[in-house]
Amino acid sequence: MKFLWGSATSAYQIEGNNTGADWWEWDRGKSGRASFFWERWEEVIDLLHHLGHNAFRMSIEWSRIFPNVQESNRDAIEKYRRIIQSLLERNIEPIITLHHFTNPIWFSKMGGWLYRENIPHFIRFVESVIPILDGVKFIITINEPNVYAFRSYMEGYWPPQEKSIRKTLRVLSSMKEAHVKAYRLLKSRTSASISIAQNMMIFEPAWTYSPIHWILTIMSDYLFNWYFPDRIGKYMDFLGINYYSRGFVRWLGNIEYRGEERNCMGWEIYPQGLYRVIKKAHARYGKPIMITENGICTDNDFQRIKFLKEHVEQVMRAREEGIPVIGYLYWSLLDNYEWAEGFEPRFGLVEVDYEKQKYRIRRSALFYSEIIETDGLAAL
Ligand code: BGC
Numbered sequence: 001m002k003f004l005w006g007s008a009t010s011a012y013q014i015e016g017n018n019t020g021a022d023w024w025e026w027d028r029g030k031s032g033r034a035s036f037f038w039e040r041w042e043e044v045i046d047l048l049h050h051l052g053h054n055a056f057r058m059s060i061e062w063s064r065i066f067p068n069v070q071e072s073n074r075d076a077i078e079k080y081r082r083i084i085q086s087l088l089e090r091n092i093e094p095i096i097t098l099h100h101f102t103n104p105i106w107f108s109k110m111g112g113w114l115y116r117e118n119i120p121h122f123i124r125f126v127e128s129v130i131p132i133l134d135g136v137k138f139i140i141t142i143n144e145p146n147v148y149a150f151r152s153y154m155e156g157y158w159p160p161q162e163k164s165i166r167k168t169l170r171v172l173s174s175m176k177e178a179h180v181k182a183y184r185l186l187k188s189r190t191s192a193s194i195s196i197a198q199n200m201m202i203f204e205p206a207w208t209y210s211p212i213h214w215i216l217t218i219m220s221d222y223l224f225n226w227y228f229p230d231r232i233g234k235y236m237d238f239l240g241i242n243y244y245s246r247g248f249v250r251w252l253g254n255i256e257y258r259g260e261e262r263n264c265m266g267w268e269i270y271p272q273g274l275y276r277v278i279k280k281a282h283a284r285y286g287k288p289i290m291i292t293e294n295g296i297c298t299d300n301d302f303q304r305i306k307f308l309k310e311h312v313e314q315v316m317r318a319r320e321e322g323i324p325v326i327g328y329l330y331w332s333l334l335d336n337y338e339w340a341e342g343f344e345p346r347f348g349l350v351e352v353d354y355e356k357q358k359y360r361i362r363r364s365a366l367f368y369s370e371i372i373e374t375d376g377l378a379a380l
Contacts, residue, residue, distance in 0.1 A: 003319075004093055004327025005372040006048070006055030007349060008293045009037070010100035010143065011064075013336040020063035022108040023101070023339075026159040031337040035352045040359075041083050047350060047359065048333065049090045052369045056087055057292060057329050059097035059143070062125050063104035069121070072128045081132035088135045095292070095329070096136050097197065098126055098182065100143040101158075101339070108160065113149075113171040119178045126182045130189050139192045140240050140292065141182045144199040145175040145228050154253060157340060176231045183235040196232065197240035197292040200225045200281065202273040206248040206256060217249045225277070229285065238326060239285055242293035243277055246270040264297040264345050271310035278318045278325060288324040291315060295331030297338065297345035304349075304364040312371055312379035319376070330368060334359065 012018050016033035024031065037044055048056055064076040087094040099122070103112050110118055126141075133139065142148075151158040153168040183194050203221045205213035229239060245267035247255030261269040278289050296307040312328065319325050335348035343354060349365035352358075370378040 004055035006053040006329050007333035008057035008329040008331045009333055011059040011061035012102045014334055018061050020067045020104055021102040022105050022159055025105050034337045035334045045086055048092055051365055052372045055093040055095055055327055057095040059100040060129055066104055066125055069106050094136050095138040097140040097143050101148055113174045114167060116174045116177055119174055122178050123181050133190050136192050139186055139194045140197045141179045142175055143197045145172055146224055147199045179232055180235050193237035195236040195238050195240045197242050198229050199242045200277040202246035202276055204248050206250045216252055220249050238288040238290055239281055240290050240292035241277055243274045246273050271314050274311050275314035275317050282323045288326045290327040292329055293331040295347050297347045301362045301364050305367045308368055309379045312376055316376045
């Protein structure tokens with residue numbers, strides 16, 4: 001099978017007007033029309049085609065399919081069917097995520113992922129979209145359970161802003177159970193390869209001469225990177241990795257970023273880390289690896305070009321060593337709504353002019369097209 005070269009997105013961050021999602025309620029509709037994907041998806045698919053991407057990761061917004069607990073919305077299902085079909089018609093492999101941080105408001109009101117009794121609601125959603133997954137070869141059940149649980153239940157930064165280790169572990173445990181159930185269901189009804197997208201970071205001790213910091217680093221690495229995928233072990237056909245940065249561990253859950261090169265949110269740019277996580281994940285699970293996200297927010301597009309070159313280089317290094325890396329998806333195709341940070345951070349290969357409501361292709365997008373055309377060689 002040919003290598004998947006493409007880009008990644010999530011529904012809430014690009015579609016606009018997801019009024020049934022808990023994030024909409026929480027930030028009072030700050031995401032607004034987002035990157036207009038819900039209205040302008042055809043144009044976006046034209047862009048993908050024009051840029052030569054052969055894969056596109058997108059998510060299905062649960063709250064559009066189930067705006068209320070009782071019944072599903074046929075129009076929304078039909079629209080997602082058309083989007084997926086038109087990707088397939090253009091020979092762009094759709095990589096479909098089923099949960100990317102947002103929940104329907106009604107689900108959150110029930111206590112969301114804190115209660116395993118709520119899992120059947122998620123499974124009912126998965127079941128209702130199976131008919132439109134015809135021809136889809138890759139499905140991601142849940143995006144970054146580690147980041148979701150940490151941000152929302154431990155750090156208290158994202159809704160519902162809880163700070164509890166006990167709740168964090170409960171959420172992870174329900175998500176694990178939901179993943180396994182969804183995996184089994186999808187395996188019995190589709191021929192897709194299924195996984196999660198796991199955010200992986202490189203951790204180093206903040207003080208190398210302090211034994212306690214070495215221990216904290218090993219613990220951070222285990223809890224953040226491996227705790228969840230270890231638990232779903234045999235229920236993944238490949239492993240999706242989202243890689244962004246390296247953190248120096250000061251305490252559990254407290255890291256600092258170092259280094260000269262940073263993205264617009266202060267995260268260190270550390271390309272070798274991508275090779276290191278690929279290598280470790282492959283040694284641990286022996287499964288094919290897909291880079292389901294890797295990207296930079298910056299106002300300097302030359303920095304994005306450099307980022308792409310240096311990160312793809314690391315992917316090529318792993319491929320050359322014979323590690324089965326099956327794809328690389330840049331985050332993100334479009335500038336979009338970066339959660340609590342809003343619209344300021346620009347991750348896109350394509351600039352979104354929110355005022356004039358226009359898409360503009362950046363130079364980095366053209367450089368990435370060259371990478372795709374040469375199957376990675378343009379980055380070396
Ligand atoms: C998430 C994306 C987010 C990106 C950049 C990932 O953790 O999956 O939704 O936009 O990081 O912060």
